[in-house]
Amino acid sequence: MELEFQRNKERFAFLKWGSNAFQNMLVVPPGSGIVHQVNLEYLGRVVFNTNGLLYPDSVVGTDSHTTMIDGLGVAGWGVGGIEAEAAMLGQPMSMVLPGVVGFKLSGKLRDGVTATDLVLTVTQIVRKHGDVGKFVEFYGEGMSELSLADCATIANMSPEYGATMGFFPVDHVTLQYLKLTGRSDETVSLIESYLRANRMFVDYSEPQIERVYSSCLALNLEDVEPCISGPKRPHDQVTLREMKADWHACLDNRLLLLVANTSNPSVMLGAALVAKKACELELEVKPWIKTSLAPGSGVVTKYLEKSGLQKYLNQLGFHIVGYGCTTCIGNSGDIDEAVASAITENDLVAAVVLSGNRNFEGRVHPLTRANYLASPPLVLAYALAGTVGIDFETEPIGVGKDGKQIFFRDIWPSNDEVAQVCSFKCSA
Template identity: 80%
Template structure:
């Protein structure tokens, strides 16, 4: 069954023939979606999963104006076009803001409402065109410490100092549609994004599509660990996306990072992420997507995945993406998502070939380049003294520390340049 909302939105879409109804395992109606396999192009089976998300967005939003059939063809021909540095438009599913960048955006929207009122129009029509979430988490200062009431005392000071700004935000939370404002004290933006805001699959008026996000924080990439394509942008880019403008981006190369084996006892996620960061910086991934895959994924808890994804700015990639699998679904249930919602997410991703089941045969995507890591080779390590990618194994720590003492002033030096 195809939902009415989806049908009406496809009137000018040349790919409306790919609109399909989706049913769950019990035969219940889940909604409708644009079926990527129904485009009937064999190249799709070899596309990296991140590129499939870009493709679905282009197909769903194709209007022959902002996004054209030629743009869709560029993405489907990714294996060749990614080498040519072609540009494509991308419309994210949502935008996430923190308060330092979110307040100016809200001011701009309020100003647009004033302008609409002066022109004799209805100011209530000025709203974000894509869902926007604003998490207030950059205002707290720890003035009170080592006290049982430290949290409460710091919160009271935070509200006192930011009273005017918070009053404006509270007004915005009720004035604007399609915008959710998370109040102070709820947690940091990335934690709230993972545990509460992320949809993995959107269900908007009966139309299903992959979650993707642009955020005004460089570490928005943490959400990649949940199988959501997202990265950090500037405030102007985020505001443009909220106004319905597609983001122009170079079709990226995708580095396939294959994981196998298991971590040894005593090896932590920090050891793993420092190893991965060093490998990716050596490989060179600036401006590229990194996609982690392989049977080793089964051994990584979602917390470990998000730790690696969060380091994307350090190893230089635009995203460090982990495919959606049963571990992702278990995390969604653990963080309070309804069973019906999780079931719909799985059904949609399976139907659109964006889900990984390690017990089923699958076609391995083609990547621009490949890296491989046996998790059993990861050793306990530390980083520094100054840069996160200066990884040193614990067994070599003493030797490295003495070398840093004797080195001339630089990155691998503990010498503070003090005169004797």
Template identity: 70%
Template sequence: MANENPFKSILKTLEKPGCEFGKYYSLPAFNDPRIDRLPYSIKILLESAIRNCDEFQVKSKDVEKIIDWENTYPKLVEIPFKPARVFLQDFTGVPAVVDLACMRDAMSNLGGDSNKINPLVPVDLVIDHSVQVDVSRSENAVQANMELEFQRNKERFAFLKWGSNAFQNMLLVPPGSGIVHQVNLEYLGRVVFNTNGLLYPDSVVGTDSHATMIDGLGVAGWGVGGIEAEAAMLGQPMSMVLPGVVGFKLSGKLRDGVTATDLVLTVTQMLRKHGVVGKFVEFCSEGMSELSLADRATIANMSPEYGAMMGFFPVDHVTLQYLKLAGRSDGTVSMIESYLRANKMFVDYSEIERLYSSYIALNIGDVEPCISGPKRPHDRVPLREMKADWHACLDNKVGFKGFAIPKESQSKVAEFNFHGTPAQLRHGNVVIAAITSCTNTSNPSVMLGSALVAKKACEPGLEVKPLIKTSLAPGFWGCNQIHGKEWLAEISESARVSYYLVAAAVLSGNRNFEGRVHPLTRANYLASPPLVVAYALAGTDNVSREGTILQVDIDFETEPIGVGKDGKKIFFRDIWPSNDKVG
């Protein structure tokens, strides 16, 4: 039996002119100096433990463990955590709704009221993981792919719609509304809840590894398995090891021509090297204020790739500006700021330094254009070194940075007909160029940058060759699958290409593990959306170089990416926009 909350004495009222916002559990009311220096992310765990303390599921000793974080986290102690809400995407959400339906059926068979079976915490279910790019490079591609999505998933979608109407406390976001992480960021994220007059921080667990994107909004969230999500939905606390927190100090700002993706790939490499598995990463210092909310969300989204549970950006003035931009009312934003300031959970950059388990630092101004690959997201390659790195990968023994292609085979060319047109394929030719929803298309700056690159390339008449499958799935669409199966099967059959050929894909997603995109694209590189466009243009036979077809090893600094309709060579610098134009 649950008991009365032993911390009810610190329940305070948050006032506003003329009335009150609501009640809240006040961390400053503890008068404990240990709390003042806790990382912001740990304070969210602390507030949850205090608010949910009943000496049954959550106990006073659990609260003390979190307060004494500096001494307890190295001992790998366990604590219970109750997230404020749960979100599901359609692939992993269906089993959860099925289980709830089965519970209702069992309740009915026992003679009880089946309508009592409902999630006890808010559940947001976004249908976004079913889109495949079957139709590409066509004006009706969006409509055609959406129609195929509904045809394939008619029964599943009907069941989910039933679930959204049948269960209380469950919101369903229909297909075609956007990728779950972007919907969560722009629409679903509360930052601060006000439930029946009780204020508390938003926190979330989701059945998708990239639930961490919401950390860019100052909402603590990470991905969990279906069983954990269902338990949280039904009000059960999650048992978790109290994590260490890596403080990531940021300074400076991005140089002209450097994108948020370049920053993300740099951060990912640094954190993988530092070692952050099972830990929180919390970004701090003045450089954080130079990053837009979209840039923060892009970094947070990549948490699974650098191995952390979270890449957390606590709430500051940039967060509040974004909330207003995303349509939150002035009253809501005022409540959020007032609560977080009252509970010492708002960043103003003039307070005492937080205590972290370890530190890492980056001057953002040192970041340079780069891509990652050919098989892992943290194998960053500066763009200026790409050519040398590619040839080294061909030579190296088979591994994360090697394909072991014999020297005598590296220049071999497969000649065939593609759609009735003569074509050639060799090691390193780009056959898929995908701007995908996964990470970067939720960031307006890199999307505008890719549009400007495409516009500048079209003006002199540059074109992407038919051999390359291109796709564009902005964050307001779904989590599209980089679907190259039939396309590459035709290339493989026509050219009689076997696995000796190292074809390439360039994509703006999170993951580039070998075989994830397609077995025939053995080299897969993560790049910013503008660079995806550039590689699509330079990836095949736009320009000959002493009889050699340009590939992913192009040197953008010295070699042209194409020839315009007037015969003039077009270089990378001719089509790359400045930050001022993007902004």
């Protein structure tokens, strides 16, 4: 951070001046995290109040994953820099009215299934349907079973499933999140009253109005299986039970480069619980594995530390290296020189297991050709196994204390265990 301030002093000074020179311009300090996460936690208004005039919040950003804010009920998507800057200066932005795809969710996720498994399933379904350039709106009784973080995870991936945005209307879960992140009771009450008056608030305790969409999709959450996506595209979904066969259908090697980042509390705390169980069983990450942890914002550090779980991640080598898109854009640092030499000299296909949203070849590191998206707990599991060529159902992850073989089921936390830690995190 010191280096960044030294190198960019003039830029930061200019931005600071701009925050005072223009009305309604906020500047987020460097090192705070991914702008989309900060937008979700601090900046999103949901409903604007300009001198007593109320209107819905909306966002255009210069990054495709601006769509993360759609999980908060704010219409937002990525545009070019010129369009975004023009909008910031009060100029209108024109667009062709897109088709709106309704995506109905029902049921509840089974035990052991994560929000990452859900979003990778949704990505494959929407991509297969062919909804490039459209708005996707999620609805149905299954929505009441999802946390705000789950909704934001799905919204964040809309560029990967080809939609302009994946929208989640404001409901009680949204209001709870706004209170949790420090928005005042008065503000939250105003948001609810305004949206209810304009029939834009969804109350799942009331009969639902049947909406008309350009086309419709549906998913029963109970049908979602643990999965990953790869080796090159986010919509190439592979169920966890089929992963070993899929990997060996491509090649046969055991070299693995591994990194991690994300921001959803349930999956981050789930990963920390995996680390805790692994440490208690005296498992270790294999020596050829590169590990790193780059959360979306400093909030993740706070709840990992308050829950007492960060120390287990540290013990396995998943120290926090920064906040933001560090890993996804290839800034997590170089890999061990011996490993790099082995890859280049033997023309090996090294693999990444990443809890991000982009897995194109060479994106995380130039030497990694196979790149898989997975939930943070699965990232930990693969780090401990040391290879993606493993069948978690039948093969041990490693050998623990007393020479006992340890299996995937021995370190995987239940939904109740994750929920207990999450409730502690919220109260703390």
